[in-house]
Amino acid sequence: MKGQSLRERLRSSEVNLLEKFSSRIEVVERLRPALIIVGLLGAMVAAFARLDSGTLGFVLTVIGAVTALVGGTLAAVLDYRKLEIGREAKDAHALADEALAQSEAAQLALSSVTQAAETLDQKRRQRLLAIEQMVEAVEAGLIRKADATTTAEAMLRRSIAAIRTSxxxxxxxxxxxxxxxxxxxxxxxxxxxxxxxxxxxxxxxxxxxxxxxxxxxxxxxxxxxxxxxxxxxxxxxxxxxxxxxxxxxxxxxxxxxxxxxxxxxxxxxxxxxxxxxxxxxxxxxxxxxxxxxxxxxxxxxxxxxxxxxxxxxxxxxxxx
Structure with missing residues (x-):
């Protein structure tokens, strides 16, 4: 798992869940025929018990009915649980996918804002550098008693790279x-x-x-x-x-x-x-x-x- 992205880990978890779910379903499907047979046997016992109108027949009828009810109920419960587990697993991974997509969108937005801030900071620093270079050029012109044209040319020439970057x-x-x-x-x-x-x-x-x-x-x-x-x-x-x-x-x-x-x-x-x-x-x-x-x-x-x-x-x- 180390070194994998969150989405890769989610996909791996989804595959593992599906494999486990498939194995559980296989067990359930193998158990269903037995439960159905139990239910049918109970129904058959109840049906044949009606041939005896005495106490034995009544007892067998009750036993057969209960057995049929238990077998049918268990089979129905297993079917419902199978559907419920599948739906919950699907919903959980859909929610995880949505959360992951929102996280990636937020990370992208943050990266964009950070990059814009870094670009603006670089422009600000270059602007300050340009100001410093222009002031130095004017100070040099004042010291040498150069004319305005010569100093203006030096002022732009020294600072133009920083001006363009800013x-x-x-x-x-x-x-x-x-x-x-x-x-x-x-x-x-x-x-x-x-x-x-x-x-x-x-x-x-x-x-x-x-x-x-x-x-x-x-x-x-x-x-x-x-x-x-x-x-x-x-x-x-x-x-x-x-x-x-x-x-x-x-x-x-x-x-x-x-x-x-x-x-x-x-x-x-x-x-x-x-x-x-x-x-x-x-x-x-x-x-x-x-x-x-x-x-x-x-x-x-x-x-x-x-x-x-x-x-x-x-x-x-x-x-x-």
Whole structure:
């Protein structure tokens, strides 16, 4: 029995029970003919006793009737017990099977919850590591008196592995993290890319767009933050109909836009008045990576991007 699973032990017990039950039934079946014969003999004795109307005949009639009654009753009892034992054995094993199935289902559910908790804990630890690496990069920039662009690039480069692990990233995703800074360009303000880490280096090297206020996910986050410091942009599925009108883009490139199916754009706020210094925008080619649902563990994905924005606010100090 050692080393066998509970279900294997149950099956073994069931086989043993059936074997014992079969042997008992065999004994009962062998005994039944004898009991039937006894009953018939009793009936015959009672029948022949009627030929004698005296005391002997009466006594034999009683003896024959009692013998027939006992033989028939015992045969009936054995038949009933045979059926009862079989039914009880079947019910017991059905109940054991049900209990075992419930136990296995509970164990599977517990295993799933445990695995989810372990995954979330790993993501949490990677998020803390990413924060530490970004802060170290900013501190190094302050010591060397590097500019914001150089420090932003170092900040993302050092922490990108931990950032990807801390969010719901898989190897097949096209995942981007970009830091934009508000700059004056041609007499107007634009959000210009100063640092980026994309999973496709070729696309990253091709350069990114600059965004006007109110244009695209980045521009809308910028515009929202002017009147609402919590005016970030979180879209779990950018293929929804409202996204095209809510986040207008000039000169749309459908092939490229198709890579941005889930987006988190978090404003970078500085100073006591929460001036908009820039925006951190993260995208994924997979729907559902960034969500506002705080009951969902994937909310940490958004919080990781928010952490980048908080630390990127320190970059403003390098420009002063």
């Amino acid at each position: 969010v719901d990233y898989v190897a097949s995703d096209f995942f981007t993290v970009t830091i934009f800074r508000k700059d004056m360009v041609g007499g107007g303000e634009l959000m210009q890319r100063i640092a980026a880490q994309w999973t496709d280096p070729e696309k990253a090297a091709a350069g990114g767009r600059s965004w006007a206020r109110g244009e695209g996910f980045t521009g809308v986050a910028w515009n929202n933050a002017i009147t609402n410091r919590f005016g970030d942009v979180i879209e779990d599925d950018t293929t929804k109909p409202h996204c095209r009108s809510q986040y207008p883009v000039k000169s749309i490139d459908p092939e490229r836009e198709a890579l941005y199916k889930s987006v988190a754009a978090i404003p970078i706020l500085v100073g006591g008045t929460n001036d908009v210094w820039g925006v951190v925008t993260a995208t994924s080619s997979r729907v559902g990576v960034f969500k506002r649902d705080t009951s969902n563990v994937t909310v940490q994905n958004v919080e990781m991007i928010r952490d980048i924005a908080r630390i990127a606010a320190l970059l403003a100090g390098l420009e002063r």
